[in-house]
Amino acid sequence: MLAPAILSGRPFSYMPGLARLLSWLAVAAVFAWSWHGAEIRPLELAKYSGNIAILARDFFPPDFSEWRSYVSGMLLTVQIAVWGTGLAVVCAVPLGLLCAGNIAPWWITQPTRRIMDICRSINELVFAMLFVVAVGLGPFAGVLALWVHTTGILAKLFAEAVEAIDASPVEGIRATGARHIEEIVYGVIPQVMPLWASFSLYRFESNVRSASVIGLVGAGGIGQILWEIIRAFEFQQTCAIMIIIVVSVSLIDAISQQIRRAFI
Amino acid sequence: MHPAIAIEALEKTFRAEQRVLDIASLTVTPGEMVAIIGASGSGKSTLLRHLSGLVRADRGGTNRVLVNGRCVQQRGQIARDVRQIRAGIGFVFQQFNLVDRLPVLTNVLAGALSRLPLWRTLPGWFPECERVRAHQALKRVGIEELAQQRASTLSGGQQQRAAIARALVQGAQVILADEPIASLDPESARRVMQTLADLNRQDGITVLVSLHQVDVALRFCRRIVALRHGRVVFDGAPSELNSRVLAEVYGGELPSRELLPVTTDALLPAYARA
DSSP, rough: OOOOHHHOOOOOOOHHHHHHEEEEHHHHHHHHHHHHHTTHHHHHHHHHHHHHHHHHHHTOOOOOOOHHHHHHHHHHHHHHHHHHHHHHHHHHHHHHHHHHHHTHHHHHHHHHHHHOOOOOOOOSHHHHHHHHHOSSHHHHHHHHHHHHHHHHHHHHHHHHHHTTSSSHHHHHHHHTTTTTTIIIIIIIIIHHHHHHHHHHHHHHHHHHHHHHHGGGGTOHHHHHHHHHHHHHHHHHHHHHHHHHHHHHHHHHHHHHHHHHHHOO | OOEEEEEEEEEEEEEETTTEEEEEEEEEETTEEEEEEEETTTHHHEEEEEEEESSSOOOSSSSEETTEEEEETTTTTEOTTTHHHHHHHHHOTTTTTTTTBBBHHHHHHGGGGGGGGGHHOOOOTOOOHHHHHHHHHHHTTOOOGGGSGGGSSSSSHHHHHHHHHHHHHTTTTTEEESSSSTTTTHHHHHHHHHHHEEEEEHHHEEEEOSOOOHHHHHOSSSSSEEETTTTEEEEOOGGOHHHHHHHHHHOOSOHHHHHHHHHHHGOOOOOOOO
């Protein structure tokens, strides 16, 4: 294992001079190689600064005349995130346990982990586009997209938490003659509960943000309204929506912070 | 009557050909309180963990471990019904092995898991009779008022007594205690040992306790089994345990400081002097 030097008791050693130089050169080479592909043109920022200033000015003052529709769009986005995250948490509990090396044998953990890798590696926006094709335009496609992607993420995080537990309380439960599943419910889950709750709330926060994006592909919510308004060049209204998103996300962050405290 | 514990030809080899246990035969009668002594690494913990089926003996061979007359493992195979057998064996660990974040009461109720159906245990719907039993067990070990607290808020001695209460809720006829006082201060250690001794004398529970301190073993147990390199090198009454035996048990590894009270006969309890 790659334990930090402090934990392993090994003296911390700096890389020798030449190796260090070479690794810095390698990093620089990667950035230089990517320059062309990414079409980095810093001069254009200066050249078009006038345009950017005009665009920025067009955003103000924000136009809240349609605020009822924005707020109901935002609420819909939160509702999508609630269901997408909730279903994902429910699925990630058993799947996370099946991914944990100290709970399940390798022939279960390995295939389960690979499936979770797939769920995780495909962006929720891509899933949203696919589900829109499958179940039609609307919020349900958004819920399905968040569900699949978030399950992949949470299963991995849950499994890592389980792999880091202290085995001795579990052995204490086992020694009473408890069944395997009771060892998990009484010995494992109480230990990982604070982390699991924290991960779930964090994913809920990011799913609120993601849900505002997947609206762009027709999966409902504030994103859909945002997309229509940006395409109509209504920047003052765009500004109003962005403010609503920022306020909502900050509010949810604050609330989940409070909930998290209750689990510790 | 079955022996409480019966061990036959128990051998355990860890990797690198290291023989950690080699016990030809060891029998404990119901109602006995037996101390296992020996230097660190002599196989005390490994022996106790075999008795609960937490560790498998070497495959093959003729090894067999019976507790309460039921086979825990034989020929390196854990019995299929080991969970029911474990229910009759209370295991007390050096580090208590309670679940820190659960209330003491829930930790103690865990002793009832093996006899309750899953539809009750998974959501935590323990029947009233089990709750009463858990409270009685906590009262018995003297920490009833701590029932609702999280286990992590208890002192070491209190946690160890909660662990004993869990064994009581199991209805264990045998308690295996693996260095139960090694992490405790002297007063807590005394109370834990006294609790085990009371359960042994008043309830007839067989107690097999591994101990680091020979003087504690002499004070609380009428039979002492000494291990060295996984072999039984002494098995007898405290009165037979003299400094020559102890020198063999600890192989001169242990400085005399820890042995001193033992070797001075005047300090031994009455039954040990004889």
